Amino acid sequence: MTASRLNIALDQDGLVLPDSGHIAVLRATSQFDHNGIARQRLRLFNSFRPEFDRLDALDFTVAADFSGHYATSMVEITRSKAETLGLVAMATMATDPGGIVLVDGAKTDGIDSVLKHCKALFQPISVVAKSHGKLFWFTRPENLPLALTEWRAYLTAKRNSAGYLSAPGMFSPDKADPGSTLLAAHFDDRLAGEVADLGAGWGWLADQALQRSDAISRLDLYEAEKTALEAARANIADTRAEFHWADVAKLDITARYDAVISNPPFHQGRAAEPDLGAAFITKAAAILKPKGQLWLVANRQLPYESVLAECFAAIRPLEETHHFKVILASRPLSGSSRRLQRNSRHAR
Numbered sequence: 001m002t003a004s005r006l007n008i009a010l011d012q013d014g015l016v017l018p019d020s021g022h023i024a025v026l027r028a029t030s031q032f033d034h035n036g037i038a039r040q041r042l043r044l045f046n047s048f049r050p051e052f053d054r055l056d057a058l059d060f061t062v063a064a065d066f067s068g069h070y071a072t073s074m075v076e077i078t079r080s081k082a083e084t085l086g087l088v089a090m091a092t093m094a095t096d097p098g099g100i101v102l103v104d105g106a107k108t109d110g111i112d113s114v115l116k117h118c119k120a121l122f123q124p125i126s127v128v129a130k131s132h133g134k135l136f137w138f139t140r141p142e143n144l145p146l147a148l149t150e151w152r153a154y155l156t157a158k159r160n161s162a163g164y165l166s167a168p169g170m171f172s173p174d175k176a177d178p179g180s181t182l183l184a185a186h187f188d189d190r191l192a193g194e195v196a197d198l199g200a201g202w203g204w205l206a207d208q209a210l211q212r213s214d215a216i217s218r219l220d221l222y223e224a225e226k227t228a229l230e231a232a233r234a235n236i237a238d239t240r241a242e243f244h245w246a247d248v249a250k251l252d253i254t255a256r257y258d259a260v261i262s263n264p265p266f267h268q269g270r271a272a273e274p275d276l277g278a279a280f281i282t283k284a285a286a287i288l289k290p291k292g293q294l295w296l297v298a299n300r301q302l303p304y305e306s307v308l309a310e311c312f313a314a315i316r317p318l319e320e321t322h323h324f325k326v327i328l329a330s331r332p333l334s335g336s337s338r339r340l341q342r343n344s345r346h347a348r
């Protein structure tokens, strides 16, 4: 955010927050600038593990699951309009009548559309526009508009076209991702022993692995978005599955796996971040047994070849389409062999 938007609202635009009581911030990020609000009044919420960890390290009071009642609530919008409207509904319902609800976000994330929807339900709405974004706020009415119940329901996971529970804001919420579908078609009993899914989402890929291979003894799902992980838990009845709310890039575990499956994330927010996918590949190599294998699908244009070559002694393309590449990488290199590999490549 936004700091400046909040400060402008407080300093120049007549925003007056109740002078006592806690202030909830939903989908708070570590960029949240709380200048103008005493830190001890803030209750921050974010179910995305990397943000949660960053806020926790900054000593904020932070939780993954939203709960409680507040004098003031603020929503940082997400790129999913339905998820954002759900968050606005949740925040408004949890705010005391007469309290203030604030909504903040960038134009590129759709703040104008959210503002339009809110204007249809709440009057008056005050707005500060700055730094390619907007902060707007309204007073929580005594009686809540009926439409708010509908908005709130967007956050509840529902069955999608693949027959799995998912909700707006999660990765590919409406259907199985085509990249994951391509990878899963290669799964059979060769996928065996102890397996990890890095970036498991609402669990489609992991469930396919379990359905297609009886040779799997355990499948650990690692996912940063807690709401998606909870959907995965509801979607996968198989007792071989275990669920971990974790930031894969920071994963620090002693477990070693026979196989890792992954359709790694390649962007956070709007910006493409191939480094995040590369961090997943490096982590996969680190948590595999010496004979372990990484089964990976990625968008074709993503430059993962060099990190794969740095981390694995054998790399075999299994399939390539117009959009995706499916890769089987074997014989993970240890830290020191990896350094040698990197140095020899740079020397060439």
Ligand SMILES: C[S@@+](CC[C@H](N)C(=O)[O-])C[C@H]1O[C@@H](n2cnc3c(N)ncnc32)[C@H](O)[C@@H]1O
Residues within 6 Å of the ligand: 050, 171, 172, 177, 180, 198, 199, 200, 201, 202, 203, 204, 205, 206, 222, 223, 224, 225, 228, 246, 247, 248, 249, 262, 263, 264, 265, 266
């Ligand atoms: C491309 S999706 C794949 C989801 C699922 N495996 C599938 O096939 O449908 C990547 C997933 O990685 C998750 N993710 C993003 N950053 C992460 C991180 N640092 N640690 C763990 N998971 C992360 C995203 O929330 C998303 O669910």
